[in-house]
Amino acid sequence: MRNNQDELFKTLADPTRRALFERLCREGELTVGALTVGAGVSQPAVSKHLGVLKQAGLVLDRHQGRQTHYSAQLGALAPLIDWTSEMTSFWERRFDDLDDLLKRMDQ
Amino acid sequence: MRNNQDELFKTLADPTRRALFERLCREGELTVGALTVGAGVSQPAVSKHLGVLKQAGLVLDRHQGRQTHYSAQLGALAPLIDWTSEMTSFWERRFDDLDDLLKRMDQ
DNA sequence: CTCATAGATAACTCACTGGTTATTAATTGA
DNA sequence: TCAATTAATAACCAGTGAGTTATCTATGAG
Known part of the structure; x- marks a missing residue:
């Protein structure tokens, strides 16, 4: 589970990759070709990024x-x-603890 | 603003750094020495990570x-x-669109 | 069957980053 | 004043990863 968080953060840390994911969120299903247009990188780069996103389940x-x-x-x-x-x-919870503490001190 | 997201994702992508941040969330204010214990890396490494976290405003x-x-x-x-x-x-919104579309087709 | 197109893979390069040890600066205490 | 402690900085090293070009595979069209 922790591993999962790790993979998610790492996967989304790259701006090019995150941009691809964002486009898929906004525009729905897209082909590799469509994604490559305007991605700012080559088609193989896009394919690799998509592979990483797929690996992360995104x-x-x-x-x-x-x-x-x-x-x-x-x-x-x-x-x-x-x-x-x-x-x-x-x-x-920290605030709650502080709150408790203050209440206890009040008594 | 986009830049900010970028910095956040990048900063939290490193597991050691994220663990430091998590400890600060759980345990509240801590010294560098306290954070170094159990961090699994050297004190200079911890200091560097804290510098990055600070840079990101975290x-x-x-x-x-x-x-x-x-x-x-x-x-x-x-x-x-x-x-x-x-x-x-x-x-x-995509679901809404689909919903709209279906309703429109229904008429 | 042949050629073109879409996408994935291979092989490689280069920059960045996280780690190390050594050192420095600053504060405390004997 | 001198030694010890705390944290930051310097200098360096190694691994990772994002990019490239070239190539391969598979499908579609003529």
């Missing part, structure tokens, strides 16, 4: 003829959302 | 004598939360 691929269509898998973001809310919960 | 430092106390700045996670919810919103 995209799905669908082969149709000689084209490959990729689509975003939003569910894969769950560990990231969980992580942030966990960090936030620690923060809030 | 931690604050407070000097007291010859010790430096670091604390987490949860607010700095906002761009990350915003990003995920933005991606999710695209996802939901």
